Amino acid sequence: MNELPETGLILNLALAVGFLLVTVAVLLSLWRLLIGPDQPDRILALDTLYVNTVALLVLLDIKLASSLYFEAALLIALFGFVGTVALAKFLTRGDIIE
Amino acid sequence: MTTELTTLLVEIFVALLILIGAGFTLLGSFGLVRLRDLYERLHTPTKATTLGVGSLLIASAVFFTWREPGVSLHEVLVAVFLFITAPVSAHLIAKAALHQRSPSRSGLPPETLLEKHDGHGAKPRPDAETKQKPSQPG
Amino acid sequence: MKTLFPHPILSLMLLGLWLLLVNSISPGQILLGALLAWLIPLYTARFWTAQIHIRRPLLLLKLTGTVLVDILTANIAVARLILGPRAHIQPGFIRMPLRVKGNVSVSLLANIITLTPGTLSASLSPDRSELIIHALQGNEPEAIIADIRERYEQPLLDALEQT
Numbered sequence: 001m002n003e004l005p006e007t008g009l010i011l012n013l014a015l016a017v018g019f020l021l022v023t024v025a026v027l028l029s030l031w032r033l034l035i036g037p038d039q040p041d042r043i044l045a046l047d048t049l050y051v052n053t054v055a056l057l058v059l060l061d062i063k064l065a066s067s068l069y070f071e072a073a074l075l076i077a078l079f080g081f082v083g084t085v086a087l088a089k090f091l092t093r094g095d096i097i098e
Numbered sequence: 099m100t101t102e103l104t105t106l107l108v109e110i111f112v113a114l115l116i117l118i119g120a121g122f123t124l125l126g127s128f129g130l131v132r133l134r135d136l137y138e139r140l141h142t143p144t145k146a147t148t149l150g151v152g153s154l155l156i157a158s159a160v161f162f163t164w165r166e167p168g169v170s171l172h173e174v175l176v177a178v179f180l181f182i183t184a185p186v187s188a189h190l191i192a193k194a195a196l197h198q199r200s201p202s203r204s205g206l207p208p209e210t211l212l213e214k215h216d217g218h219g220a221k222p223r224p225d226a227e228t229k230q231k232p233s234q235p236g
Numbered sequence: 237m238k239t240l241f242p243h244p245i246l247s248l249m250l251l252g253l254w255l256l257l258v259n260s261i262s263p264g265q266i267l268l269g270a271l272l273a274w275l276i277p278l279y280t281a282r283f284w285t286a287q288i289h290i291r292r293p294l295l296l297l298k299l300t301g302t303v304l305v306d307i308l309t310a311n312i313a314v315a316r317l318i319l320g321p322r323a324h325i326q327p328g329f330i331r332m333p334l335r336v337k338g339n340v341s342v343s344l345l346a347n348i349i350t351l352t353p354g355t356l357s358a359s360l361s362p363d364r365s366e367l368i369i370h371a372l373q374g375n376e377p378e379a380i381i382a383d384i385r386e387r388y389e390q391p392l393l394d395a396l397e398q399t
Contacts, residue, residue: 008105014113018120018154025120025127032130032139040195041136047187048130048143051151054176055123058154059116062161067170067259074176081183088190092197122311129318137370138327141356142314148351149311172259185350185357192358192370207329207368215359215368 011062018059026052043087050080108164115157122150135203136195144188152177242281245290247273292395299391303348306387310353317354317372328374329358332381333366335389341396348388355380 029052033045057073129142155173162170197216199206206212241247254269255261277284290296317325336342342364346357349369359368371380 008109010106010113011109011116014116018116021120021124025124028124028127028131032127038136038195038198038200040191040198040200041139043194044136044139044143044191045130047191048127048147051143051147051180051184052123052127054180055119055147055151055154058151058158058173058176059120062112062116062158065165067162067172070172070176074179077176077179077183081179081187084187085190088187088194091194092190122315125315125318129314132318132322133325134322135327137356137358138325138372140370141354141372142318144350144356145307145310145314146318149307168260170259172256175253175256181351182347185347188350189346189357189360192356193360196359196368202327202329204327204329204374207331211331211368215361 015059015063019056019063022052022055022059026056039091040088043084043091046087047080047084050076050083054080108160112157112161112164115153115160119150119153119155119157122146122153124150126150136200137192137202140188140192140195144184148180148184151180241274241277243277243284246277246284250276290395291397295391295395299388299395302387302391303351306352310351313353314372325372326375327370327372328377330369330371330374330377330380331366332369332384334364335385336392336397337364338397341392344396345384345389345392349384352388355384 026049029045029049033042033049036042054073054077057069057076061067061069061073123146126143126146129146130139133139133142155177159170159173162173196206196212199212250273251266251269254272255265258265258269334342334345336345342360346360346367349355349357349367354372356370357367358370361367369380369384371377374380
């Protein structure tokens with residue numbers, strides 16, 4: 001790590017702003033998750049929440065200059081989608097595996 | 099071109115992509131809170147968030163390609179995956195909401211059409227039982 | 237040939253997916269990826285009932301370009317609607333009879349409708365003959381349907397389905 005040049009000032013500034021914006025996005029999604037008012041609304045909030053989490057992990061990867069969290073981001077994207085599909089299907093069919 | 103200049107240009111490019119990406123991600127969630135009914139809200143996260151996270155992933159790909167030896171493209175995988183799945187999730191949530199007759203500001207499509215779309219095998223709506231009760235002989 | 241490679245497009249996609257996943261194009265990984273791309277379609281052949289026949293690949297490529305540009309405009313348009321006064325949003329449901337029939341083309345069209353400006357495919361009828369679309373500016377349903385027909389449905393029909 002030490003032999004590589006440090007990430008510059010501009011990039012660090014952009015990363016700080018990026019973290020701030022995405023964190024606010026996470027909070028807004030959580031707010032929608034809390035106030036509902038309907039089940040589909042909450043599923044939509046969860047769906048947005050996991051996409052926001054992927055964004056946070058990508059930012060963290062750039063910040064730490066390692067692709068350590070890439071697999072985590074990929075897995076969250078995969079399981080988040082499966083979760084959304086299962087929940088939405090449960091609402092329409094009353095069952096997930098038919 | 100000197101290496102310092104290249105470094106600066108790449109840095110500015112990545113920084114711009116990060117700002118655009120984070121901005122659109124925030125916009126998607128902001129729409130989730132601001133818009134007034136479920137069907138309107140469905141529009142924003144699917145569109146804004148895919149572009150937002152897409153830009154962030156491109157930023158990451160450019161950053162790692164520039165920083166480390168070799169080309170780093172596996173971020174494209176997540177971006178493509180999100181682009182394929184976002185409309186599918188939105189469609190399924192909308193279908194579930196229509197099935198539950200989730201209220202819409204502009205009014206729902208006619209009931210006969212919705213019943214046709216429910217199809218057979220769908221779970222009865224939560225309010226279906228209460229509607230049938232008055233018809234029972236007291 | 238048909239039995240050894242039941243789904244050539246799927247095989248190519250799997251190879252690409254593998255190389256992206258391991259993030260390398262070393263000969264060893266290409267060999268391993270090729271092996272997986274050959275074996276996985278062979279063992280999962282019974283899941284893939286629909287065969288895709290791409291009749292006009294160039295047209296499909298052009299459609300992809302149109303859709304990518306439209307996604308960008310969609311985002312800017314939606315951003316304006318979110319940040320602008322909420323009275324500008326006059327949502328409505330639109331019923332659109334479908335002309336595409338195949339599994340692949342219907343799902344592609346539904347996804348494209350969701351990704352492009354102001355429209356969201358909300359429900360597909362069980363017989364796949366019509367879509368319910370929710371539009372953020374739903375006061376001119378005919379114009380929206382005509383637009384979708386011309387830009388996306390017609391190219392899909394020409395590129396993927398027998399006429």
